[in-house]
Amino acid sequence: MPRIRTVAAAAALACVAGTALATAPAQAAGSVHIYKVYYDSPGSDRGGNSSLNAEYVQIRNSTGSAFQMKGHTLKDASNHRYTFPSYRISAGKTVKVHTGKGTKSAGHLYMGRSWYVWNNGKDKASLYKPSGALRDSCSYNSTRADYKMC
Ligand SMILES: [Ca+2]
Ligand SMILES: [Ca+2]
Incomplete structure (x- = not known):
């Protein structure tokens, strides 16, 4: 019995250590990026x-601190453009930019469009800083999936 307990404890420790190793780099660096495109x-x-x-x-x-999105733009491959209003993404959080109409709330922004933007087969989402410099992009090319984890 003591031997089994030791093995279990060792496994638990290894697991904790593995988790710490896996998450440490992400917390250290971090970025504001396109996480998912549900196209x-x-x-x-x-x-x-x-x-x-x-x-x-x-x-x-x-990143480890809140980030203000105001003035950033999101574009598809055919230049449909969305300009972010004042919106702070808290550290470690996400915000969904929905295609249709709606009222801005925690975690949700709306392009206010009356038709789809993101092609169901192939497209590219690009996120630009207020300066116009590219912050991040995410391409996909598959009709077999409904979304892309970037
Ligand atoms: Ca679509
Ligand atoms: Ca559909």
């Missing part, structure tokens, strides 16, 4: 507002 809204694309809003780009702030 094919579930079900038939009939253009209803809830369907439009199920199409979104999720931005993640993996």
